Amino acid sequence: MNEPEDPASPAVDRSGFLADVAARSTHGLRGDYSRMRADYTVEQRYELYTPAHQDVWRRLYARQHELLPGRACEAFASALARLDFADAIPRFDSVNQRLHAATRWRLVPVPGLLPDDVFFGHLAKRQFPVTVWIREPEEFDYIVEPDIFHDFFGHVPMLFDPQIADYLQAYGLGGLKAQRLGGLKYLARLYWYTIEFGLVAEAGGVRAYGAGILSSPGEIRHAVDAPEVHRERFDLIRVMQTKYLIDDFQKVYFVVDSFGQLFDETAPDFSLLYRALERLPELEP
Template sequence: MSIAMANEAPGAFQGTLTDKLKEQFDAGLLSGQELRPDFTIAQPVHRYTSIDHAIWRKLYERQAEMLRGRVSDEFLQGLATLGMEKDRVPDFDQLNETLMRATGWQVVAVPGLVPDEVFFEHLANRRFPASWWMRKPEQLDYLQEPDCFHDVFGHVPLLINPVFADYMEAYGKGGLKAAGLGALDMLSRLYWYTVEFGLIRTPQGLRIYGAGIVSSQGESIYSLDSASPNRIGFEVRRIMRTRYRIDTFQKTYFVIDSFEQLFDATRPDFAPLYEALRAQPTLGAGDIAEGDLVLNAGTREGWADTEDI
């Protein structure tokens, strides 16, 4: 994930690159590893400890049980096709054998968050940058930056799906263009409310597909069962105007009808859209706007009063 995706601060990485690399080095995420120009490293499989594998196993077992009847069929199909290891942190090279055959994607290891344009360049070339390290035992339920479990368990299964795989490539190409147009704030919101926190409507009811929900026990329940958040039909312009939460569960979830709908929404040239949206006010994470397809108007119970991003 890029800095812009993580904290809605487009371009912020540029002024803090040295600091970020130092932070990752001090945390041991780069120690002994060659950082390539594209910010990838060889996955240091030899550095995973028994604790790392135990955390992966616990999270995998917990989420696999939690997601029954909650996650999209496409995610489950991808997970089954990948044959992802349940008892230990997966070897990216082994995952890539299946992934490359299915959709031409591959997982590349990175030490953590990467610069925006590097992130988009990877996606545009069907490479998904995944953090190699695992969270600590005290971080089972929350951590600020995405770790290997979030990136691999949460994101990679849907890259088996041809339509979603094409959407991610298109998003990467769009990100490279948005960076040059000063529109990363708007495009970041699209990633947040789809790839990270998206819901999909199915004949069986609402299901999860966003990786931020899939990898979270609490939000897997909250996003579908709680009366607190809004659930609103997907619309690109609406999403690009909407701020979001990084410190709490989301106040609003946007619901697609299909992955085809999601991919079709990325086909048009966004440049005119960015210009039009600049003239419109942004919306709060919990706002309901005129013209919304409201599937559920949230009760707002428990919403934090801190500012949206």
């Protein structure tokens, strides 16, 4: 997937990205981009979280935590228990001490959605971008783009797994290369069907490790329990051929035998694979 790249900080001028997203979006960008640095990071201004925000966090956490037994993978459940952030929105600095000690990753606060090159650049440097804003009480069941609950609850526990941690860095390096080779579409599908909506086979059955599943009350029941869902064994080419749904539950999920399998099968150079995929049909989700 990857080759050595220079994961340097992106250029300062990002006005084109902001204007493009605003033009294509029906809701505009949720985050405050006025205080961001050149690499899109901001301060986590903890004092801005109101009691209402903290209450939303506690209720979201309690609802999702109740759904995890028998559905979340062992690595996620174990890390979540050790983190123990049920009572308040996490402070990134505190989490970073434990995360860096475990897998040499750190969280970087960002205002919201990022350009592809910025996102890949952070991953390549073992930095995971986490949105700082949290949904309002009236958005409890639906948000238009990922907030801190999705990013933190869904993604951060898996960063404590060494194989997922290495996979994500390799993905970031591969993303920087894919931009040159026209492979972003295929790499986006890989991320979607693994880090966002991936399943893994464990001794007790199929379990979720993807953040889009683990942070959603409806998707976690649908992905693991629903009898009509297609749960296919992970096949790299099939994954990268398959389009995905952004406004509904997924119809198909891909199951890895282990996180080691995921890392090993995506380790080779993708240059020839991108060219081969251009000749293959796209598959409906």
